[in-house]
Amino acid sequence: MRLYYSSASPFAAKARMAARHCGIDVESVSVDTSAEPADLLAANPLGKIPALVLDNGTSVYDSRVICDLFDRMSGNQLVPQELDAWRSVKTFEAAADGVGDALILGVYEVRYRPEEKRHPDWVDKQMRKADRGLAFLEDHIADLPDEPTTAHFALAGLLGWMAFRFEGKIERERPKLAQWLKQFPESFPAYGELQPRAA
The missing domain is CATH 1.20.1050.10 (Glutathione S-transferase Yfyf (Class Pi); Chain A, domain 2)
Structure with missing residues (x-):
């Protein structure tokens, strides 16, 4: 999986920390959102980060949705269920x-x-x-x-x-x-x- 991010973004940092905590392997790909790179726009038509591309090519964004996905993938390691x-x-x-x-x-x-x-x-x-x-x-x-x-x-x-x-x-x-x-x-x-x- 690839996670498009910027080093300054608090939202990208949140998603990367969540992945690390859950033991989910992601390739972090740094992008310049102001340049509107084609690979980022293919992952998220809004051109915003973080954007996650799954192994099957499906995209997921924004940070809350990505973190909720990691939570489900990891057996609820990120959000209490009660x-x-x-x-x-x-x-x-x-x-x-x-x-x-x-x-x-x-x-x-x-x-x-x-x-x-x-x-x-x-x-x-x-x-x-x-x-x-x-x-x-x-x-x-x-x-x-x-x-x-x-x-x-x-x-x-x-x-x-x-x-x-x-x-x-x-x-x-x-x-x-x-x-x-x-x-x-x-x-x-x-x-x-x-x-x-x-x-």
Whole structure:
């Protein structure tokens, strides 16, 4: 199987960590999404990462769907099956992914729009969404199970990405999340290899 990814992407990091945790062998293929390479577009017509191509040529995307597939392939190593625990993990995962979505929209506004066409009010709205989401994550960090789940990998991907895109924000504003990330490699040593990295 091939997993298209970018080293900076929190969502790709999440999927790669999930595969490693489940013992699923994937070939990680680095792509430049802005160049819209043909192999990525064949895997995902949206041109987004991560995108997974199975051995039979079938494609799967985005990170939540890929992780749910890995969960099924591995006999549910990523998501608890008891209803309340499932709800808690999947809701936490969705919040972490949503924070990432909001922050990335703000980054792209600055990166891709000329200064005279930027919308500061819109960027501020995305940051408010992200800040509310981060507050939720910090308030519920103690609810995470001991064994790694999709929620753990979503949070680790997000915080690893924020470490270089929003340097110091987590340490200043969300000390519980900062402490969690500091300790995460103790339970998942491969984080050092698979964490998001500035491109």
